[in-house]
Structures are given as C-alpha cells and as structure tokens.
Amino acid sequence: MAKKGIHRDDDLHRILAENVRRLRQKTGLTQQQLSRRCRLHHSYVGRLETTAPRNPGLDSIVKVAKGLGVTVIELLTRRDSES
Numbered sequence: 001m002a003k004k005g006i007h008r009d010d011d012l013h014r015i016l017a018e019n020v021r022r023l024r025q026k027t028g029l030t031q032q033q034l035s036r037r038c039r040l041h042h043s044y045v046g047r048l049e050t051t052a053p054r055n056p057g058l059d060s061i062v063k064v065a066k067g068l069g070v071t072v073i074e075l076l077t078r079r080d081s082e083s
Contacts, residue, residue: 012076013051016061019075021049023068037067 024034024045031049035042040063047053048064058072065072 011078013054015078016056016075017049017051019077019079020045020064020068023070023075024049027068034064034067038063040064 024031029037031045032042035045038045038060040060044053044060045064048056048060061072061075065075068075
C-alpha cells in the first residue's frame with residue numbers, strides 16, 4: 001500500500017480521469033464544451049476521462065485544470081471519500 005500522497009502511475013491516471021469527469025459534470029459542461037475552453041481536441045478530453053492517454057502532458061493537465069476552475073493538485077488528488 002502506498003503512503004498517503006504517493007500514488008502508483010495507474011492510480012494517478014484513474015484519479016485524474018475520475019476528477020476530470022466529476023468536475024466537468026459538476027460544472028454542467030459537456031466534453032465538447034470543456035475541450036473548447038481548454039483548446040484541446042474533444043476526443044482527448046474524452047480519453048482523459050477514461051485514462052486512455054497513459055502520459056498526459058503537463059500543459060494539457062494545466063489547461064484542463066484552468067478550464068474547470070481548479071488547481072492541478074486538485075485534479076491529481078484522490079478525494080477523501082475515495083481514500
């Protein structure tokens with residue numbers, strides 16, 4: 001088991017995917033709307049939500065965080081209810 005705050009790569013991809021999906025839905029945005037906000041292709045946003053891009057670029061993560069109005073740390077942090 002990993003120490004608190006330390007995640008395996010698979011965990012980080014899952015956490016990122018779940019957080020992007022949850023936050024996008026919470027703000028009432030479609031994937032298409034979020035992709036326009038972030039200036040990313042809509043299929044890339046869809047893949048982020050399903051963990052498909054195994055190594056998403058930092059620039060893309062920053063764009064998504066800004067588009068959702070959260071910090072990068074919030075996108076990569078497991079919610080307390082998931083611990």
